Amino acid sequence: MRALVVVTGGTFDKEYDELRGTLSFRKTHLPEMLALGRCRLETRVLELMMKDSLNMTSADRKRILAACRRSPESRVVITHGTDTMTETAAALGRAGLPGKTVVLTGAMRPYRFGSSDGLFNLGSALSFAQALPPGVYVAMNGLVFSWDDVKKDRRLGVFKRQKTHG
Amino acid sequence: MRALVVVTGGTFDKEYDELRGTLSFRKTHLPEMLALGRCRLETRVLELMMKDSLNMTSADRKRILAACRRSPESRVVITHGTDTMTETAAALGRAGLPGKTVVLTGAMRPYRFGSSDGLFNLGSALSFAQALPPGVYVAMNGLVFSWDDVKKDRRLGVFKRQKTHG
């Protein structure tokens, strides 16, 4: 089994720019994280964009959809900013990706800052991507949600089912 | 959905004893790791033993089996030393745990030592435990193996399918 990892940025890959004292993006850390996890699942990492998801446009979401559509892999993980992850998941879910298991994940704390949830979420998402039937999902906080039943609780910084309190 | 995490020790939880300059076990770090992953899956952590798996006996394995048998949870993750993880998996698989999805995982590098695969494996195992049908599995290196089709490649320090080169 092979998986495609589509990198779009988000807190997952945020960096601290020492000279400016601000947050920024550079190259993705996904290959380094897969190595840290000693991941032996064959993966292809595609760095599509490096964006804070608050700045994502529908053009960006179309590009993500296209990357998923044309991938030979039927298992896809998308790393994404948590702020609009559910919107991208909905865009993909409504468009439809038949035969493909697509799992979006992100991080609340940048991988490079230590004490990050990034590695945990990456392991989680890659596993759900292998085990679940075709569909579009969000994997955060050790749980998995269908694209049409998830929202981000911005006060607590966690993901929950939309249809119930859960 | 609730999961039981049975802690048996292994490299996952190894510590560095500063006064002696040696490796040792103290309390499990599982709760801390679940907090780091911002895990919102309801979990019960049961610290059954803290052993290097090279020192595990069949009595130990019987205790692990008993803990799985009596658990109300149908989803179980067992953290375990990697050296004899496949033996424990086989003992559980042969005994049978009907209706339960049991996933064994471990780490090649202690969680407390930085650059560990522990968090990645924990996220992976908790996800496979939720998504897979009843059975006994080993989750390592981002992959999942059935208990009767896995071995540890000691030279490379990775897990592979037993029946093929994989």
Add this chain to the structure above:
Amino acid sequence: MRALVVVTGGTFDKEYDELRGTLSFRKTHLPEMLALGRCRLETRVLELMMKDSLNMTSADRKRILAACRRSPESRVVITHGTDTMTETAAALGRAGLPGKTVVLTGAMRPYRFGSSDGLFNLGSALSFAQALPPGVYVAMNGLVFSWDDVKKDRRLGVFKRQKTHG
């Protein structure tokens, strides 16, 4: 020998605010860092302010001077943002702190983000504070500079002697 550590903020103590996705200040990490260094030098930590040094005013600098003046300790370390550290050092140097060895230090990368120079600089500054004669100094990059012979090279993000290329 006792030392006073005056905390004024800066990159040393910056935090990542997960809910907003921005950088922020909370409580100082100095006590935690001193514990990590197993520091047995008696120290008193005084959290005077938590400011990005670009936002420091002369009123702030007067408060820092006053804290140094009234301290019973003759050895003082001041943690400070690197952007205007040399200005604060000059303000203290010109005012004069007879009988006191005052060493300013900071970090280019927040302590909490991993891979930080913070611990190294803290060990360095505490040591220079104990070993040097009275005066006002800046300790960065493993070196020590007199307050009237130091500048920050903003392009490289390092500190150099002002009077020569160094």
Add this chain to the structure above:
Amino acid sequence: MRALVVVTGGTFDKEYDELRGTLSFRKTHLPEMLALGRCRLETRVLELMMKDSLNMTSADRKRILAACRRSPESRVVITHGTDTMTETAAALGRAGLPGKTVVLTGAMRPYRFGSSDGLFNLGSALSFAQALPPGVYVAMNGLVFSWDDVKKDRRLGVFKRQKTHG
């Protein structure tokens, strides 16, 4: 000013051997640590040996003395296991190294294991090496001791003055 860093091993540089599950030595991490500290003091790193100091012999100590003797640098830091650091300091102190400031330091927790005192001690030792007059010293726990007035308190894992309780 230039400094020589003589590496002899000790907990400072200990590694975790994943395949054997034991502690071991590989190459020194000193260059990496100096880079992390953004150290701009010119340093020459000499990896003389990589030993647990419990295994040091008088032949080893003679080699360390010889390396200090022949170095063009008058400022020397020696990284060393903490168990017999005071013995090596005494051997150097008794032999005498006129015109040279030699500072021994180590770590209670390996640098590579996270939460280490290594970086703090390295910054401390490099600073004392620059600021102190010629002599042989031990720098641990943020303090500096003359070679003839220091002992390791093995119960607490800290260094203290030998002549008083201090």
